[in-house]
């Protein structure tokens with residue numbers, strides 16, 4: 126198959142090519158049809174002049190409904206009026222399948238309608254752009270860790286225990302027993318870090334989030350690096366360097382898509398080191414000065430993150446949250462054990478948390494006490510506490526949520542458009 130793609134059509138100027146795709150739109154002026162053909166990599170205008178094709182072909186194009194699949198042959202020509210710089214002069218035309226009336230028309234549709242038609246909506250210009258940025262973001266993430274000495278080690282999806290709290294667990298039957306969908310690969314990463322030093326896992330994670338917000342999905346993708354002999358400060362430095370690197374890479378590779386999304390890229394260009402670092406209590410003070418009624422000692426809500434991030438022009442790192450509101454595995458700050466060595470990286474422009482991480486408790490008895498204090502079943506964590514018996518080691522890591530990061534990079538108001546088929550409370554269709 127001759128792989129002609131609209132994305133690289135500049136290599137074909139003057140050549141006769143065959144495009145296979147879908148008819149995105151059509152406009153006619155008597156003797157000429159202007160066909161907008163979409164092949165998955167872009168849209169190109171194909172100009173069909175009556176005298177250049179058979180009557181049947183000209184007729185077929187005249188009646189061809191939106192989203193019919195078509196095969197268009199013709200000569201590629203540079204055209205300065207074209208948004209992509211090229212057009213095709215049509216010499217042959219074949220309808221592969223004539224579409225039924227397409228539900229998504231150029232008129233405005235409500236979000237609920239579009240979400241019901243997500244399987245078709247992903248063909249649309251904006252959705253197409255977002256998902257292409259997503260692919261580049263994921264590639265940038267992988268390349269960062271692959272080129273910084275991390276080994277990709279996959280962690281399981283079916284698990285016997287909670288990692289991030291028991292209230293958001295999806296439970297399923299497991300041969301007469303029960304299992305849970307993973308909330309995070311972290312605990313397994315801690316085991317693989319002892320085997321390989323620097324590791325990362327990257328896969329879907331699941332949380333039974335019972336609230337409807339613009340930041341929560343029940344199935345989302347998370348990348349999680351874990352590093353042996355890495356302390357809290359070093360971990361923050363890696364998170365910072367990583368975030369700067371992936372944002373720059375996406376800006377570099379996906380300018381055109383960000384333009385389609387009308388994203389003002391200046392705030393993204395400002396994502397440089399160093400990120401401001403704020404102790405939890407400092408952040409609370411700032412929040413109070415700016416109208417939040419957060420109770421000191423509580424975890425931040427989405428609104429608090431929005432207020433806080435609007436005060437800075439780049440991502441910020443809030444560290445040392447009260448241990449009581451953080452996960453059982455976090456190491457306490459040796460200087461003030463009321464606080465945990467945890468960090469959240471909050472994206473600017475009101476986006477909020479995109480990374481959560483920290484240093485892990487590495488003392489056997491302290492960890493066992495924390496498991497008990499959180500009311501977790503000790504038996505389920507037996508393998509995990511083993512890591513503190515056989516060569517325990519200081520270690521840290523973090524997790525970055527792909528969808529929240531993408532919503533920020535693309536400037537979207539809601540995470541639902543950042544994943545091909547979003548899963549949320551009351552939403553598992555299509």
Ligand code: 4AD
Pocket residue numbers: 288289308309310311332334340341342343345347349350478479480481482483522523524525526527528529530540
């Ligand atoms: O802060 P979280 O819960 O941290 C962890 O899961 C750690 N075990 C990670 C680690 O240290 N290895 O989640 C990490 C990130 C968040 O910052 C956010 O970007 C994303 O995962 N996230 C969600 N994204 C979409 N929908 C949800 N319901 C999310 N919950 C967390």
Ligand code: MG
Pocket residue numbers: 469478480481
């Ligand atoms: Mg978090």
